[in-house]
Amino acid sequence: MSIHGLRNxxxxxxxxxxxxxxxxxxxxxxxxxxxxxSAAQGGGAGVTEAQTLAEKATTRPTSVGLEAAIxxxxxxxxxxxxxxxxVEACEIQGDIIKQGAADLGWxxxxxxxxxxxxxxxxxxETALRQGAxxxxxxxxxxxxxxxxxxxxxxxxxxxVTCCSIENEGDGILRNVGGKENSAKIGxxxxxxxxADSDGKANTLFVNISAFQILQSxxxxxxxxxxxxxxxxxxxxxxxxxxxxxxxxxDRIVSYxxxxxxxxxxxxxxxxxxxAGLPAALxxxxxxxxxxxxxxxxDTQTFQDLQANNITSVVPFDYYSVDYLMLDxxxxxxxxxxxxxANPPTWIVTADNMPAQATEGLFPVVESYRDxxxxxxxxx
Amino acid sequence: MTLTSVPEAATEPVARAESPPAQAGPxxxxxxxxxxxxxxxxxxxxxxxxxxxxxxxxxETFPNLATAKQILNANAITALAAMSITIPLAARxxxxxxxxxxxLTGVAVAHxxxxxxxxxxxxxxxxxxxxxxxxxxxxxxxxxxxIDSFIATLATGSLIAALVTxxxxxxxITDAVLGSDFxxxxxTSVGGITLGVFYCAFVAIAIWYLLEHTATGRRLYATGFxxxxxxxxxxxxxxxxxxxxxxxxxxxxxxGIVLASMLGSGSPTAGTPYLLPAFAAAFLGxxxxxxxxxxxxxxxxxxxxxxxxxxxxxxxNAPQWAGDMFVGVVLxxxxxxxxxxxxxxxxxxxx
Numbered sequence: 001m002s003i004h005g006l007r008n009x010x011x012x013x014x015x016x017x018x019x020x021x022x023x024x025x026x027x028x029x030x031x032x033x034x035x036x037x038s039a040a041q042g043g044g045a046g047v048t049e050a051q052t053l054a055e056k057a058t059t060r061p062t063s064v065g066l067e068a069a070i071x072x073x074x075x076x077x078x079x080x081x082x083x084x085x086x087v088e089a090c091e092i093q094g095d096i097i098k099q100g101a102a103d104l105g106w107x108x109x110x111x112x113x114x115x116x117x118x119x120x121x122x123x124x125e126t127a128l129r130q131g132a133x134x135x136x137x138x139x140x141x142x143x144x145x146x147x148x149x150x151x152x153x154x155x156x157x158x159x160v161t162c163c164s165i166e167n168e169g170d171g172i173l174r175n176v177g178g179k180e181n182s183a184k185i186g187x188x189x190x191x192x193x194x195a196d197s198d199g200k201a202n203t204l205f206v207n208i209s210a211f212q213i214l215q216s217x218x219x220x221x222x223x224x225x226x227x228x229x230x231x232x233x234x235x236x237x238x239x240x241x242x243x244x245x246x247x248x249x250d251r252i253v254s255y256x257x258x259x260x261x262x263x264x265x266x267x268x269x270x271x272x273x274x275a276g277l278p279a280a281l282x283x284x285x286x287x288x289x290x291x292x293x294x295x296x297x298d299t300q301t302f303q304d305l306q307a308n309n310i311t312s313v314v315p316f317d318y319y320s321v322d323y324l325m326l327d328x329x330x331x332x333x334x335x336x337x338x339x340x341a342n343p344p345t346w347i348v349t350a351d352n353m354p355a356q357a358t359e360g361l362f363p364v365v366e367s368y369r370d371x372x373x374x375x376x377x378x379x
Numbered sequence: 380m381t382l383t384s385v386p387e388a389a390t391e392p393v394a395r396a397e398s399p400p401a402q403a404g405p406x407x408x409x410x411x412x413x414x415x416x417x418x419x420x421x422x423x424x425x426x427x428x429x430x431x432x433x434x435x436x437x438x439e440t441f442p443n444l445a446t447a448k449q450i451l452n453a454n455a456i457t458a459l460a461a462m463s464i465t466i467p468l469a470a471r472x473x474x475x476x477x478x479x480x481x482x483l484t485g486v487a488v489a490h491x492x493x494x495x496x497x498x499x500x501x502x503x504x505x506x507x508x509x510x511x512x513x514x515x516x517x518x519x520x521x522x523x524x525x526i527d528s529f530i531a532t533l534a535t536g537s538l539i540a541a542l543v544t545x546x547x548x549x550x551x552i553t554d555a556v557l558g559s560d561f562x563x564x565x566x567t568s569v570g571g572i573t574l575g576v577f578y579c580a581f582v583a584i585a586i587w588y589l590l591e592h593t594a595t596g597r598r599l600y601a602t603g604f605x606x607x608x609x610x611x612x613x614x615x616x617x618x619x620x621x622x623x624x625x626x627x628x629x630x631x632x633x634x635g636i637v638l639a640s641m642l643g644s645g646s647p648t649a650g651t652p653y654l655l656p657a658f659a660a661a662f663l664g665x666x667x668x669x670x671x672x673x674x675x676x677x678x679x680x681x682x683x684x685x686x687x688x689x690x691x692x693x694x695x696n697a698p699q700w701a702g703d704m705f706v707g708v709v710l711x712x713x714x715x716x717x718x719x720x721x722x723x724x725x726x727x728x729x730x
Binding site for chain 2: 086087088091092238239240242243244245246247249250251253254255257258275276278279280282283284285298299300302303304306307358360
């Protein structure tokens, strides 16, 4: 066979491979959701229940939820090492932890990482070598730093985390805002949607399943949603991490175009999934057809809220979470039982949004700092 | 023997040498067949095949104008990013820092407008100047310091990332002012098509013209194919490589500004996701139209092919892994074809 003939066969073969890949993907596909049907009729006892819960969740909390003061002197001079995971959320928390540590008469240092397991392990080892009395690492995956957690426990170094799916114990003193808190947010969002729609919602839940802490939110959201409104349609769309910041909006738009009855979109991580979404929806002519709610927000999310591109959002309360972690450490060092309070949740809308939300972080509980200082005997 | 008289018209002076008959080009039909050959525009046929496939698979949502607009709008930035690296790649220069430049100029323009109160046009000009400046730095490192472009731009990309973190502390720069006139740059749509698509079309035409219809374009390709031979032929290879990186920085900077406008903020991670898709599109595009040469038309075809596949799969509710698999398979197949093209071309030239 001539070179020309061989080349032509190769081209055609390549084209067949590509089309074949499309067919393989097609064979593996299935409608991963049940959404797309018509909206429900509305009303009912479930809707009333949702409205009550939504009204409560939309009221700004005035307390961090801790009642028992430590009642003993918290030892001063402790050194806290905060291991930053490298993303925006972790970078922000470093300053809050420093402030909280200072309120306790402690010092805090931040060890930066890029979030990779190797760097997290190194950072943990560094913290132990530097003589830290306590280590804070968010969203810990026990397996990736198991050796370091064990070492810390042996050395009497306290370790706390937040937003993790890991259970407390075996070296983890406290996991603030874990699965239980995530589930609470899911319930609140379900209530908000059903109440807002008066039981006529057709909802798409957009998730990032790579973030395992969201499983609790996803499960409770669906469960509560169906409880409040059994007739309301519900669907899910999973976005791979590789699509964040890239084609996530396009995937959401595609889903909405193929399910035109959807009128609510829940973003499991509003700041990650919402980047570029309002513009994409506007370009596709869908901006007025769906309402967006979600959890976790940054200043851009609040800008979108203010501009009515987003309906409501449950922000992550960095202040309560970080101070609750420090509270656990304070109680531990003071020799009293660690309290199990969850960070307060608040559904923020354009109507109740604090003025400073579009400029930077804000605490959900305005008096959080005074409250904690009083609990610690420092106020 | 007597000379018989001949008609006057026949007495043309014969001193004028008869020119040989003009070389006739291939007939039009042959040129058409050659132009539409699979080895030139195979990706177009694959793209058409994908369109047919999805039209049959999801007839309710795929085969309509809304889908076409969605594909164009969703891939405008990827196409702009791919365009920014097409010229240096034509000269066989890698610019891995373009994604960082996109992020940096987006952050810069957002900072200038939102934090420094700089008016819109000067802010854009300054941010663009940042992109040009980074391009110049890349060019100095690669051409003057003679550091391999792959490594050099990887290094400058890392420096840019550090600079972005220094400026933003990993927090997006947002403000209501970024949602007004600035947002119009990227979010305004004409007939349902965002302005980003039009910017991309303009850049593509400009690059096509440069590479196909100017001597500079010819010299760029000559530099890319064989820099030593090009240098011996009198081509200023260093200057071309230098300018290619400056152009790349400029275009990447412009892309970053458009992206920031579409996002309505200066995100410290905006450009990073475009690194691989842009290279994928550029390399896939090199297999089209120009037999292994990086070119604007091929890049656009590649972006549309990949974008159509990804959007089609999303409309068909394919699993989340399907889009990445599709892109990976297409890329491998196209690079395998490019390799075969180069080898058979080389053998034919040697033979």
